[in-house]
Amino acid sequence: MDGSDRPLADCEWRLIREESWSGPMNMALDEIAAETAADGGPRTLRVYQWDPSTLSLGYHQDPDTVDWDHCEAADIDVTRRQTGGGGIYHDTHGDISYSIVAPSDDLPSDLFDSYHLLCRPLLDAFDRLGVSAQFAETEQPAAYAPSCYLRERHPAHDVVVEADGTERKVSGNAQHRRTDAIVQHGSLTYTVRPERHLAVFSDEVDTETFRERVTGVDDHADVTRRETVAALEAALEAWADASEGTWTDDELARARERAAEKYASDEWTKRRPGRRESSE
Template sequence: MADTDVRDRAWRLIREQSWSGAMNMALDEIAAETAADGGPRTVRVYRWNPSTLSLGYRQDPDTVDWAFCEREGIEVTRRQTGGGGIYHDTNGDISYSIVAPKDELPSSLMDCYHLLCTPVLDAFERMGVAADFAEKELPEIYHPACYLRELHPAHDIVADGRKISGNAQYRRKNAVIQHGSLTYSVDAERHLSTFTGHDVSPETFRERVTGIDEESETSRSEAVSAVERALADWAAADDGSWTDDELERARERAAEKYADDDWVRRRPDER
């Protein structure tokens, strides 16, 4: 499916908002239900407040330094998408989601990734960051941490050979959700401290991961605006907002699922 086909549909842009980690994940689900029920497709930009460690769907909770996260006020939630954990710093992370009905997007996972990552790459270009898909897989450094796993050409975006954006998809019965993080500023020490049982140094982390503030002179607010404009232009989206009903359902979903200890701390063999 071409980009022009995407623009023929009705999309809404929800500009950057700050939500808890649990609420951010719940809003993705609710947006999918809205799109599947004939409502608008959604492109949105969001912030994690407080800073949050999001675990991959099957990640072992024993890889988390729970004491550090509690002491530092870092929320821990679990994504529907796979992969390793990601520390989303309130100031150092810029996240986005794209949500649309499944039958309007390519059935091929690779084709779908390349289509939905188009505005992400455009955003980097607007910021003056020379970023593109990883050309080759790089060896894994530490499996529990998403940004230290093997780089995958399908969905990992690099700048100057270092990862700057991770993207993931999951498919519900009638909708596709792609969400991802663009690293604005790297805090290697804090990111690594959310995990336990490793000997990865901050220097090693920085050799694998870079941030927008290292690759350009773009301020965070300018970077957010670039992502918003890229998403809006790609989808021909109108400015929009959540309905009261969507927010109510998202709060219920967050409480019963993404903020619930049983969901967050469940072990892989229990899923």
């Protein structure tokens, strides 16, 4: 069925307010949430931090693009996402992350339509904050492909703020489309920290290039990070008519096991491009 014909509010949605987890645990929780939704449980909306700071690699990203020595010295975790794109540096202040997880049958099969449906609460959150964000309308070539925020812009899932005639990226979003469930997750930039963001990569990249292409909420609105998180949570809750929820003990136990066995392992994080998982 086409998910656009089915009101989201007719389904059971839970909102899990901002929590702090390690990088491997955040990725494992997304996967467990997909299994829960596919098995008939609640759909999940979640907002989260990464603690310690984490570099999340795109699914096909070459591990040679990472400055492993710097990440180790700076106590930065490295994990790999199920979604594509470039690497993203997440810390507990500059980054705000979210996930939306639902059965595949709930959502449009067309990728573009699915992004535009699932990004509605994201755009609503920016509107609540007084930030004029929108999907990217102009093309921009990649400046440094290993970094998500410096790749070419995509109108389906890159959200920008226009200032002085220039679009700057404020949010990147990506989907992992399983046969039975869809996970969309993304990052909002609360404040731009180019030096920290670029230091995790093996190549040197001009911080001015990052500044020219990326913006943060605090560049456009006099709001705290906590107020920004609250606006995102309120927008997600209203969009799906969600109830406040939590993880079950079983979900947390499975997520911890999945994080240790998969998302924290060198086999997963440092694997070479072209290698696929043996099973879903």
